[in-house]
Amino acid sequence: MEAHWDAHKERLRAYIISKVDDLSAVDDILQEVYFKAHTRQHTLKSEESMGGWLYRIAYNTIMDHFRQQKPWEELPDYLEAPVEDESEQVYSGLVECLQPLMDELPDKYRLPLQLAELDGFTQKQVAEQLGLSLTAAKSRIQRARVKLRERYTDCCAIEVGRSGVTDYYPRDSQRSCTP
Structure with a gap:
C-alpha cells in the first residue's frame, strides 16, 4: 500500500x-x-x-x-423577525373569509374549487378525483369561482390597489368578513 x-x-x-x-x-x-x-x-x-x-x-x-462547512453565518439574536407586509396581512385575512363562503357553495362546485385552489390539484387531477371529464371539471371550477366572487362581493367591499387587495370591510352589519 x-x-x-x-x-x-x-x-x-x-x-x-x-x-x-x-x-x-x-x-x-x-x-x-x-x-x-x-x-x-x-x-x-x-x-x-x-x-x-x-x-x-x-x-x-x-x-x-x-x-x-457552514456556508452561512448565524444571525445575531438581537435581529427581529421581518414584519409581515401590510398587504400580506390583508391577504391572509381575506383568505380566512373565503372558507365559510366556500362552505356555503353546493358540493358540486365547492369540491372541485377546494381541490384546485386550496389543495393544489391540477384540473386534470380534480377530474380524475371526482370522476368527471376534464371539460366538466374546468367548467365547475370556473362556475365555482364566479359563485364565490358573487358571494364575497355581496358580503364585503374590497379595495384593490397596484399590489392587489389593499383592504376589505363588511357591506352589511348582519354579516361579517371575519371568521
Missing part, C-alpha cells in the same frame, strides 16, 4: 487543491484520504484499479469536507 500511496500522493494533493480553496485544509483532507484508504484496503478489488480507487476516496472525502 505504501508504494502505491507514494506514487499517487502528489497527484492526489494537486487534485484536492483544484477542488478546495482552503490550502490549510488540503493536507488534512489528504491525510484523511490516506487513513480511509488504509482502513478500507480490503475493499480494493485489484491493484490495477488503485489509482481510480484512491481518487474516488479523495472525491468522497472532499465532499465530506464541504458538507461539514
Whole structure:
C-alpha cells in the first residue's frame, strides 16, 4: 500500500487543491484520504484499479469536507423577525373569509374549487378525483369561482390597489368578513 500511496500522493494533493480553496485544509483532507484508504484496503478489488480507487476516496472525502462547512453565518439574536407586509396581512385575512363562503357553495362546485385552489390539484387531477371529464371539471371550477366572487362581493367591499387587495370591510352589519 505504501508504494502505491507514494506514487499517487502528489497527484492526489494537486487534485484536492483544484477542488478546495482552503490550502490549510488540503493536507488534512489528504491525510484523511490516506487513513480511509488504509482502513478500507480490503475493499480494493485489484491493484490495477488503485489509482481510480484512491481518487474516488479523495472525491468522497472532499465532499465530506464541504458538507461539514457552514456556508452561512448565524444571525445575531438581537435581529427581529421581518414584519409581515401590510398587504400580506390583508391577504391572509381575506383568505380566512373565503372558507365559510366556500362552505356555503353546493358540493358540486365547492369540491372541485377546494381541490384546485386550496389543495393544489391540477384540473386534470380534480377530474380524475371526482370522476368527471376534464371539460366538466374546468367548467365547475370556473362556475365555482364566479359563485364565490358573487358571494364575497355581496358580503364585503374590497379595495384593490397596484399590489392587489389593499383592504376589505363588511357591506352589511348582519354579516361579517371575519371568521
